Amino acid sequence: MITLTDQPFDPGDLLSAFCAGRIEVGAIASFTGLARAEAGATTTLELEAYPGFTEAEIGKIAEQARARFAVDDLMICHRVGKIGPGEPVVFVATAARHRRAAFEACDFLMDYLKSKAPFWKKEHGPDGARWIEPRAEDHADISRWDKETPR
Amino acid sequence: MITLTDQPFDPGDLLSAFCAGRIEVGAIASFTGLARAEAGATTTLELEAYPGFTEAEIGKIAEQARARFAVDDLMICHRVGKIGPGEPVVFVATAARHRRAAFEACDFLMDYLKSKAPFWKKEHGPDGARWIEPRAEDHADISRWDKETPR
Amino acid sequence: MARVLLFGRLSDLAGWREREVAEAGSISALRALLAAEDPQLGAALAGPGVQVALDQAIVRGDAAIGPKAEVAFLPPMSGG
Amino acid sequence: MARVLLFGRLSDLAGWREREVAEAGSISALRALLAAEDPQLGAALAGPGVQVALDQAIVRGDAAIGPKAEVAFLPPMSGG
Numbered sequence: 001m002i003t004l005t006d007q008p009f010d011p012g013d014l015l016s017a018f019c020a021g022r023i024e025v026g027a028i029a030s031f032t033g034l035a036r037a038e039a040g041a042t043t044t045l046e047l048e049a050y051p052g053f054t055e056a057e058i059g060k061i062a063e064q065a066r067a068r069f070a071v072d073d074l075m076i077c078h079r080v081g082k083i084g085p086g087e088p089v090v091f092v093a094t095a096a097r098h099r100r101a102a103f104e105a106c107d108f109l110m111d112y113l114k115s116k117a118p119f120w121k122k123e124h125g126p127d128g129a130r131w132i133e134p135r136a137e138d139h140a141d142i143s144r145w146d147k148e149t150p151r
Numbered sequence: 152m153i154t155l156t157d158q159p160f161d162p163g164d165l166l167s168a169f170c171a172g173r174i175e176v177g178a179i180a181s182f183t184g185l186a187r188a189e190a191g192a193t194t195t196l197e198l199e200a201y202p203g204f205t206e207a208e209i210g211k212i213a214e215q216a217r218a219r220f221a222v223d224d225l226m227i228c229h230r231v232g233k234i235g236p237g238e239p240v241v242f243v244a245t246a247a248r249h250r251r252a253a254f255e256a257c258d259f260l261m262d263y264l265k266s267k268a269p270f271w272k273k274e275h276g277p278d279g280a281r282w283i284e285p286r287a288e289d290h291a292d293i294s295r296w297d298k299e300t301p302r
Numbered sequence: 303m304a305r306v307l308l309f310g311r312l313s314d315l316a317g318w319r320e321r322e323v324a325e326a327g328s329i330s331a332l333r334a335l336l337a338a339e340d341p342q343l344g345a346a347l348a349g350p351g352v353q354v355a356l357d358q359a360i361v362r363g364d365a366a367i368g369p370k371a372e373v374a375f376l377p378p379m380s381g382g
Numbered sequence: 383m384a385r386v387l388l389f390g391r392l393s394d395l396a397g398w399r400e401r402e403v404a405e406a407g408s409i410s411a412l413r414a415l416l417a418a419e420d421p422q423l424g425a426a427l428a429g430p431g432v433q434v435a436l437d438q439a440i441v442r443g444d445a446a447i448g449p450k451a452e453v454a455f456l457p458p459m460s461g462g
Contacts, residue, residue, distance in 0.1 A: 016163025271390030
């Protein structure tokens with residue numbers, strides 16, 4: 001399930017719902033990204049999506065994750081709009097029979113979401129606002145998946 | 152925080168509490184292990200710990216994880232006693248500035264907890280009960296951390 | 303009457319986020335029309351990494367624009 | 383009067399989980415005493431992978447047992 005929301009969400013509520021009733025799955029990995037205050041340098045994070053297009057592009061990568069790792073199910077919830085420090089920005093959960101698959105699929109999805117997913121990010125701080133381009137570290141993270149074969 | 156409990160717990164409640172108020176952390180990874188029904192072969196999982204010793208041994212590995220990865224905080228909750236299919240057995244959460252550290256610390260802790268932590272595991276099924284020894288796969292998982300240098 | 307959408311820094315630069323454009327039959331014609339009105343925007347739309355989506359699918363090079371098309375200009379995506 | 387604890391399959395085998403033992407001044411003496419009472423348990427306690435914890439710290443080889451000591455026999459740990 002892939003959801004974009006402009007409202008605050010609780011990652012724990014999503015994890016509870018995602019775990020419920022799974023008697024054959026065994027392994028649930030999750031990742032929660034929180035907006036950082038950067039010691040006052042960022043007061044608000046603003047994320048723009050292209051509704052319809054953004055979900056569809058994320059959906060393509062979710063299908064890749066299902067095919068590449070032995071994943072039974074996954075959930076992606078992404079916040080858009082203005083986000084305050086400490087608020088959840090993204091939540092990803094993956095369910096698999098074995099924990100290696102669950103961890104790797106979650107890691108893979110996060111690398112994509114943080115570096116290539118169709119979002120545009122603006123940081124508002126005391127000195128004004130600026131648009132953020134992808135970080136070199138994000139590109140390094142995602143390129144891991146081109147080289148590595150699934151373990 | 153390291154907790155053993157003989158009562159059912161909700162991993163979502165733990166994740167909500169773990170995420171709350173973190174304005175400089177950025178990345179929270181979690182893992183939830185659920186008891187599997189194994190298509191009816193296992194009706195109840197029973198876990199025995201050595202109270203005091205088990206928490207202390209897990210605590211040593213938690214300190215290793217803090218030192219080895221750039222982790223700000225971590226939480227481990229482990230169920231003991233009789234556990235029904237689909238019920239959470241273990242929950243691990245890690246908080247870090249960057250997601251790679253959060254994922255790797257969570258993965259490292261789970262490899263330890265699943266293969267070497269001081270628990271004794273009995274599966275009760277329709278054909279009686281049997282004690283479980285560590286799986287070869289678990290040993291392979293944990294040996295990764297001997298070979299790899301932190302990425 | 304195609305819908306044109308701008309995202310990220312492009313909409314800040316243009317001062318608009320969405321408008322209707324009647325006169326452009328292709329993406330190249332649309333680029334020329336927008337550049338004639340606002341040369342700075344025209345340059346930004348042609349800048350490195352800016353992609354075009356026609357009816358929510360990325361297109362490379364030129365393409366015809368139907369009367370009910372949606373054309374979006376997408377600056378480099380930052381991830382979430 | 384040391385406390386002796388058995389875990390996992392060892393307690394199933396012995397039929398007890400915890401008891402007080404007065405007469406043993408060392409781990410080797412305790413092993414001999416338990417083996418004399420129950421040879422099958424004695425063999426299991428000496429089996430591969432069984433560790434001994436004295437006052438919650440793993441000890442290898444022999445060690446003296448104080449009057450208030452806690453001695454635990456730990457079969458191979460399965461993880462959770």
